Amino acid sequence: MTQKILVLPGDGIGPEITAQASRILAACKARGLDIEVEEGLLGGAAYDEHGEPLPAETLEKAKAARAILLGAVGGPKWDKIEDLAKRPEKGLLGVRKQLGLFGNLRPAITYPQLASASSLKPELVAGLDIMIVRELTGGIYFGQPRGIEERDGERVGFNTYIYSESEIERIGRVAFEMAQKRGKKLCSVDKANVLEVTILWREVMERLAPEYPDVELSHMYVDNAAMQLVRAPKQFDVMVTGNMFGDILSDAAAMLTGSIGMLPSASLNESGQGMYEPCHGSAPDIAGQGIANPLATILSVAMMLRYSLDEPALAERIEAAVGQVLDDGLRTADIASEGTRTVSTAEMGDAVLAAF
Amino acid sequence: MTQKILVLPGDGIGPEITAQASRILAACKARGLDIEVEEGLLGGAAYDEHGEPLPAETLEKAKAARAILLGAVGGPKWDKIEDLAKRPEKGLLGVRKQLGLFGNLRPAITYPQLASASSLKPELVAGLDIMIVRELTGGIYFGQPRGIEERDGERVGFNTYIYSESEIERIGRVAFEMAQKRGKKLCSVDKANVLEVTILWREVMERLAPEYPDVELSHMYVDNAAMQLVRAPKQFDVMVTGNMFGDILSDAAAMLTGSIGMLPSASLNESGQGMYEPCHGSAPDIAGQGIANPLATILSVAMMLRYSLDEPALAERIEAAVGQVLDDGLRTADIASEGTRTVSTAEMGDAVLAAF
Ligand SMILES: CC(C)[C@H](C(=O)O)[C@@H](O)C(=O)O
Ligand SMILES: CC(C)[C@H](C(=O)O)[C@@H](O)C(=O)O
Numbered sequence: 222m223t224q225k226i227l228v229l230p231g232d233g234i235g236p237e238i239t240a241q242a243s244r245i246l247a248a249c250k251a252r253g254l255d256i257e258v259e260e261g262l263l264g265g266a267a268y269d270e271h272g273e274p275l276p277a278e279t280l281e282k283a284k285a286a287r288a289i290l291l292g293a294v295g296g297p298k299w300d301k302i303e304d305l306a307k308r309p310e311k312g313l314l315g316v317r318k319q320l321g322l323f324g325n326l327r328p329a330i331t332y333p334q335l336a337s338a339s340s341l342k343p344e345l346v347a348g349l350d351i352m353i354v355r356e357l358t359g360g361i362y363f364g365q366p367r368g369i370e371e372r373d374g375e376r377v378g379f380n381t382y383i384y385s386e387s388e389i390e391r392i393g394r395v396a397f398e399m400a401q402k403r404g405k406k407l408c409s410v411d412k413a414n415v416l417e418v419t420i421l422w423r424e425v426m427e428r429l430a431p432e433y434p435d436v437e438l439s440h441m442y443v444d445n446a447a448m449q450l451v452r453a454p455k456q457f458d459v460m461v462t463g464n465m466f467g468d469i470l471s472d473a474a475a476m477l478t479g480s481i482g483m484l485p486s487a488s489l490n491e492s493g494q495g496m497y498e499p500c501h502g503s504a505p506d507i508a509g510q511g512i513a514n515p516l517a518t519i520l521s522v523a524m525m526l527r528y529s530l531d532e533p534a535l536a537e538r539i540e541a542a543v544g545q546v547l548d549d550g551l552r553t554a555d556i557a558s559e560g561t562r563t564v565s566t567a568e569m570g571d572a573v574l575a576a577f
Numbered sequence: 578m579t580q581k582i583l584v585l586p587g588d589g590i591g592p593e594i595t596a597q598a599s600r601i602l603a604a605c606k607a608r609g610l611d612i613e614v615e616e617g618l619l620g621g622a623a624y625d626e627h628g629e630p631l632p633a634e635t636l637e638k639a640k641a642a643r644a645i646l647l648g649a650v651g652g653p654k655w656d657k658i659e660d661l662a663k664r665p666e667k668g669l670l671g672v673r674k675q676l677g678l679f680g681n682l683r684p685a686i687t688y689p690q691l692a693s694a695s696s697l698k699p700e701l702v703a704g705l706d707i708m709i710v711r712e713l714t715g716g717i718y719f720g721q722p723r724g725i726e727e728r729d730g731e732r733v734g735f736n737t738y739i740y741s742e743s744e745i746e747r748i749g750r751v752a753f754e755m756a757q758k759r760g761k762k763l764c765s766v767d768k769a770n771v772l773e774v775t776i777l778w779r780e781v782m783e784r785l786a787p788e789y790p791d792v793e794l795s796h797m798y799v800d801n802a803a804m805q806l807v808r809a810p811k812q813f814d815v816m817v818t819g820n821m822f823g824d825i826l827s828d829a830a831a832m833l834t835g836s837i838g839m840l841p842s843a844s845l846n847e848s849g850q851g852m853y854e855p856c857h858g859s860a861p862d863i864a865g866q867g868i869a870n871p872l873a874t875i876l877s878v879a880m881m882l883r884y885s886l887d888e889p890a891l892a893e894r895i896e897a898a899v900g901q902v903l904d905d906g907l908r909t910a911d912i913a914s915e916g917t918r919t920v921s922t923a924e925m926g927d928a929v930l931a932a933f
Contacts, residue, residue, distance in 0.1 A: 295770065310770040340808055341696050361738060362771055369777050372741070378777030379739040382717060386731045412821070414651065414666040415718055421725050421734030444824045445858075448832040451807065452696055465768070468800045469825060476804040502801075 224530060226258045227286035229279070229316075232265040232299075232309060233503025234513035234566075235292025241515035241570030242290060245522050248577055249535055256530075263316065264294025264309035264503075268302070274312030275319075283316055288529040289496040290521060291316075293503035318358050322488035322496055323388070324395040325355040325467065326524070329454075329474035332483055334547040335556055339479030341454075351457045351474055352403060354396040355467025357488055359388045362464045382418050384463065389425040391491075396461035397433040404458035408439045410446045410466055422463065443470070450474055475500045482514035482555045485521035487528050495529040497521035511565045514553035516543055519573055542576035549576075580886060582614045583642035585635070585672075588621040588655075588665060589859025590869035590922075591648025597871035597926030598646060598878050604933055605882070605891055612886075619672065620650025620665035620859075624658070630668030631675075639672055644885040645852040646877060647672075649859035674714050678844035678852055679744070680751040681713040681823065682880070685810075685830035688839055690903040691912055695835030697810075707813045707830055708759060710752040711823025713844055715744045718820045738774050740819065745781040747847075752817035753789040760814035764795045766802045766822055778819065799826070806830055831856045838870035838911040841877035843884050851885040853877035867921045870909035872899055875929055898932035905932075 228243055230236035243258065250256050261279040268274050274294070283289055294309040302308050316322070331339065331349040339346045364381030371377075393409075400407040409426045411419035423440055430438045441449065443466045449456060450470065454477050462470060475481045484500040499517030507513055520543060526536040551572050552561040564572070584599055586592040599614065606612050617635040624630050630650070639645055650665040658664050672678070687695065687705040695702045720737030727733075749765075756763040765782045767775035779796055786794045797805065799822045805812060806826065810833050818826060831837045840856040855873030863869055876899060882892040907928050908917040920928065 305773065305776065308770060314771070340698060340701050342698060345696050364735070367773050369773050375742045376777060377739055377741045378772075378774035379720070379737055380772045380774050381735055381737055383733055383735040385728070385733040412824075414664060415670070416734075416736045417661065417723050417725050418734035418736050420661065421732060444828040447803070447825045447829040448837070451829055451832040466825075468768075469803045469822075472800040473803040473807055473829065476807040481804070 223255050223257050224287040225285055226256050227282050227289045228258060228260045229263040229289060229291045230260065230266070231263050231292040231294040231503060232296050233293055233505040233508040235503055237511060237513050237566050238499065238515040238518040239290060239292040241566060242518040242522050244570055244574055245519050245539060245577065248574055254532065254535065263291065264312045265296055265299040267312055268299060268307060268309060273307060274309050275315040280319055283320060287494060288525045289316070290525065291496055291498035292518065293499065293501065295503050296505035314362065316496060317488060318363060320494060321358060321490040323356060323358040323392060324489040325357040326487040327353040327355060327471040327475065327500060328484060329353065329478050330484065331478045332480060332547060335480045335483065337558060338556055339477060341477055346454065346477060346479065349454055349478060351454065352399055352459045353467060353471040353474055354392065354399055354459060354461040355471055356388065356392040356463050359384055360464035382416065382465070384418055384422060386421065386425055389422050390429065392461060393426050393429045396459055397429060397436050400436045400459040401433060405435055406437050406458035408441055408457055408460045410441050410443050410460055410462035410470065412443050414442060446470055447473060450477060471500070480556050482553065483516050483520065485517050485524050487524045489528055493529055495525065497525040511567060512554045513566050514555050515566050515570055519543060538577060542573045545576040546572040579611050579613050580643040581641055582612050583638050583645045584614060584616045585619040585645060585647045586616065586622065587619050587648040587650040587859060588652050589649055589861040589864040591650070591859055593867060593869050593922050594855065594871040594874040595646060595648040597922060598874040600926055600930055601875050601878050601895060601933065604930055610888065610891065619647065619668045621652055621655045623668055624655060624663060624665060629663060630665050631671040636675055639676060643850060644881045645672070646881065647852055647854035648874065649855065649857065651859050652861040670718065672852060673844060674719060676850060677714060677846040679712060679714040679748060680845040681711040682843040683709040683711060683827035683831065683856060684840060685709065685834050686840070687834045688836060688903060691836045691839065693914060694912055695833060697833055702810065702833060702835065705810055705834060707810060708755055708815045709823060709827040709830055710748065710755055710815060710817040711827055712744065712748040712819050715740055716820035738772065738821070740774055740778060742777065742781055745778050746785065748817060749782050749785045752815055753785060753792050756792045756815040757789060761791055762793050762814035764797055764813055764816045766797050766799050766816055766818035766826065768799050770798060802826060803829060806833060827856070836912050838909065839872050839876065841873050841880045843880045845884060849885055851881065853881040867923060868910050869922050870911050871922050871925055875899060894933060898929045901932040902928040
């Protein structure tokens, strides 16, 4: 059966990087992958056109798609929109929530060819391979009540950090299963010494552990996790945490590798429907210049093939092609270093296609 | 008038490190500083004795003191206490809250003698000097409602992230004033693209800015701040943020320096009453061995002299003495490196006293 793929270029460098990734999708199709690719508007691009970041048409297409490839959303142009609900980011959050994409997989991998790009000493990051599993449709991002209102003669702002046992269990299982497929170590990150919601989190993780006897479960407070990522990141295999802590830690971990322009991510629901996007943002400062790194987006296609389309062999071929162009010394500006050849976004796309 | 100082050794390595810092306090007194030092119980030590982490007697002493020197609280021994209110950490949070110590100052400084201890490349951290101003008596740490309860047939855990305008303004002013005394750059960290409470936070910071025209105010999302700290920490001068984000970012920043055993902190209220403590924790794994690094606690005494006792000259002398022992090549195990002499907690205390 033909599977629908929706490409959402989004804002900033989004259109440039998804253009290259779409070429890879097309190449997969040419090799027999039964997909139908269409495009849609999300984020600032959608706001400019329709006055809202997630138009009904986009949501419909998203629901009908087996997988979504997203560039990135947001930029200073839309930061002044008064109504938070209309900001580009809310389009992204809307897709996550509406499709129930609760399971966010954020790998932090150091590519051997790029280890020197890390701000950490090479020996600390060489061979780094962490998978952060972040809960993506709950927690403080979506908790009610929330708002800004007048109380006792002044305004207060408030949000609610909330998780139910079933939400925790669901993401916990994703993480335990991920650990089983990898190094069998799972570190659950919380702030159980202060926050009740994370006491429940820890309790549920503990309750699940006996069902995964081959996985070694540990717990770490979020402040310590932030430190340990800086101090000795290779101690981690799989980490699992809530939406907000996951946002912070996965970005820190990605940056540790020194090549955030290389890191893809997946956001999955229970039926394997997924959204795939680079870890980096929309980089408005370099948008339109044709110099952005398309590799994280191309590697997001590989994740899509692995997690939503059940085509692990094709996924590996894309990853191998990316490894090949790095071996060949091709670099976009963000990962350039002495002795390598700096290429444009499109040239990088050409090279991966040629190696694929 | 004689000023009261309360020393709270706490748990783990707390008693060992405060013992050395107390010798410095005594030396200050011998040189004419008009203080009266007493001790009290906090955290696990208090729980073991009185069944609660913040006994009434300790709280009374704390209120009567001009300044408090704390070692550290917590440890695995007390992690299993069912009632969160009885855990060691709650003793610490109780003192903060009861004394209104809303302004937490967390410097992240790289000592030139220790730059190579950082996990970051030396050029990225040499000369690093960031001051993180963290709000300490509000936000999600204290927000109501909070708890774990049954809803729709399952348990949910929830906490409330809440700030009022006046709370934000108060910590904002501390940060702006700090920036005025330093490099005149203030970066306010929030998640205003998602959380209403931080939209208000950003708005209040913006409102204050015109009153401090010599300070350049910028805003950064917390995920980006975590990345930028790893990528290029020297871009920051003063950072200001809420309780939870401050917990995470200040620990990450401290670890960047490579010598978290060197970093003091201050927690102040409006009248300059303050609690001073090392940034590091109670390190139960090395407690009782006489090898812990007392320098962060000794430097906390320097902060106490500067911020609560109005004795900047004495503060500088302590800091100079610490610089001297580092120059002399003395190191506790945590900061030891080739060509230096590893000393015990007490030997380090001896050396600082001798240089003072
Ligand atoms: C754009 C923003 C809403 C989003 C988030 O905070 O989840 C982004 O930072 C991410 O991590 O995907
Ligand atoms: C011990 C704990 C409650 C505390 C906090 O989270 O504030 C600590 O991590 C700190 O940063 O002082």
